[in-house]
Amino acid sequence: MKNDKITSQRRKVVVVGAGSVGATYCYALAQSGLADEIFLIDRNEELARGQILDLVHGLPFFPTVNIEAGTEDDYADAQLVVITAGSAQRPGETRLQLLHKNAEIVGGIAENISHQGCQGVMLIVTNPVDVLTYVALKRSGWERNRIIGSGTVLDSARLRYLIGNHCGVDVHNVHAYVLGEHGDSEFAAWSMTNVAGIKIIDYCPICNKCSNWKAERSKIEQQVREAAYQIINAKGSTHFAVGMSLLKITASILRKQNSVLSVSVMLNGEFGLKDVCLSVPCVVSDGGIEKIISSPLDPEETVLLKRSAVVIKKAIDSLS
Ligand SMILES: NC(=O)c1ccc[n+]([C@@H]2O[C@H](COP(=O)([O-])OP(=O)(O)OC[C@H]3O[C@@H](n4cnc5c(N)ncnc54)[C@H](O)[C@@H]3O)[C@@H](O)[C@H]2O)c1
Numbered sequence: 635m636k637n638d639k640i641t642s643q644r645r646k647v648v649v650v651g652a653g654s655v656g657a658t659y660c661y662a663l664a665q666s667g668l669a670d671e672i673f674l675i676d677r678n679e680e681l682a683r684g685q686i687l688d689l690v691h692g693l694p695f696f697p698t699v700n701i702e703a704g705t706e707d708d709y710a711d712a713q714l715v716v717i718t719a720g721s722a723q724r725p726g727e728t729r730l731q732l733l734h735k736n737a738e739i740v741g742g743i744a745e746n747i748s749h750q751g752c753q754g755v756m757l758i759v760t761n762p763v764d765v766l767t768y769v770a771l772k773r774s775g776w777e778r779n780r781i782i783g784s785g786t787v788l789d790s791a792r793l794r795y796l797i798g799n800h801c802g803v804d805v806h807n808v809h810a811y812v813l814g815e816h817g818d819s820e821f822a823a824w825s826m827t828n829v830a831g832i833k834i835i836d837y838c839p840i841c842n843k844c845s846n847w848k849a850e851r852s853k854i855e856q857q858v859r860e861a862a863y864q865i866i867n868a869k870g871s872t873h874f875a876v877g878m879s880l881l882k883i884t885a886s887i888l889r890k891q892n893s894v895l896s897v898s899v900m901l902n903g904e905f906g907l908k909d910v911c912l913s914v915p916c917v918v919s920d921g922g923i924e925k926i927i928s929s930p931l932d933p934e935e936t937v938l939l940k941r942s943a944v945v946i947k948k949a950i951d952s953l954s
């Protein structure tokens with residue numbers, strides 16, 4: 635999607651949710667020089683005010699950027715609206731109850747963004763991100779390319795880090811994707827994994843760091859799946875790496891970078907799946923999803939992707 639109305643305007647990003655993830659993303663975004671204007675909104679206005687004050691005191695050290703408290707009116711001419719707003723799980727509250735609450739929050743925000751006539755891209759971060767990307771799509775009535783879930787961009791980064799660490803190579807030379815649900819049913823697409831352009835399986839004899847790569851890769855995959863639990867147990871929330879993942883998606887949108895990212899997108903027949911949002915490799919640009927890369931996966935991976943779709947669909951169905 636190309637939009638003439640916003641191309642000549644200042645690069646404006648609205649962030650909804652000033653908690654750990656929203657504030658960390660704003661901090662990274664302010665340092666990046668990607669945006670001209672950042673507007674932060676939270677239903678807890680005091681919190682938003684505090685985060686903004688803390689951020690603007692860094693302005694002498696950031697590239698020039700305007701950071702302010704936002705209102706719903708700010709959606710209208712935003713190029714990107716990032717939704718991190720949500721409720722945290724309360725003691726005694728089930729995941730399903732939390733899902734209903736967050737679906738109401740994100741659905742309501744998506745509807746507002748649509749009512750304001752925003753022509754930009756919506757990026758959903760609040761969990762469960764795949765289900766909420768679906769909810770945002772339905773409630774906004776937008777076309778599917780303009781609503782992206784942050785999906786497994788973070789999980790793919792964790793996978794790349796762990797492979798790079800294991801093989802003793804720079805993480806930038808590792809290409810790898812986690813696909814499916816951003817959650818327990820996600821999986822590493824080993825068929826797409828390479829080190830310096832060499833398929834991981836062919837890189838093994840060169841690497842020679844372990845005697846049983848299959849066992850090692852299961853351990854790595856498990857570590858990726860458990861990373862969020864581990865970090866939340868240790869410090870209460872995850873925010874640095876997710877903030878950087880959101881920045882990577884933002885750069886691809888605001889700078890039309892066409893980066894291939896494992897974002898959550900509504901499938902419409904790709905990979906044999908329909909009416910479900912989950913992460914697959916996509917080309918991301920100024921209009922959101924430029925292209926879904928639906929190249930065939932290994933048969934085993936196809937089964938895992940379908941299994942993930944079943945898990946997400948079940949959660950979507952539980953909302954009706
Ligand atoms: N997709 C990912 O990769 C990923 C990674 C980490 C966290 N997350 C998710 O991001 C979300 C935010 O995490 P966090 O640690 O920042 O949580 P947090 O509780 O610190 O912040 C959430 C904020 O949302 C605000 N909020 C709630 N309802 C609102 C509404 N209707 N309008 C405006 N603001 C509203 C709250 O006041 C709060 O400040 C969570 O759902 C978390 O699970 C996603």
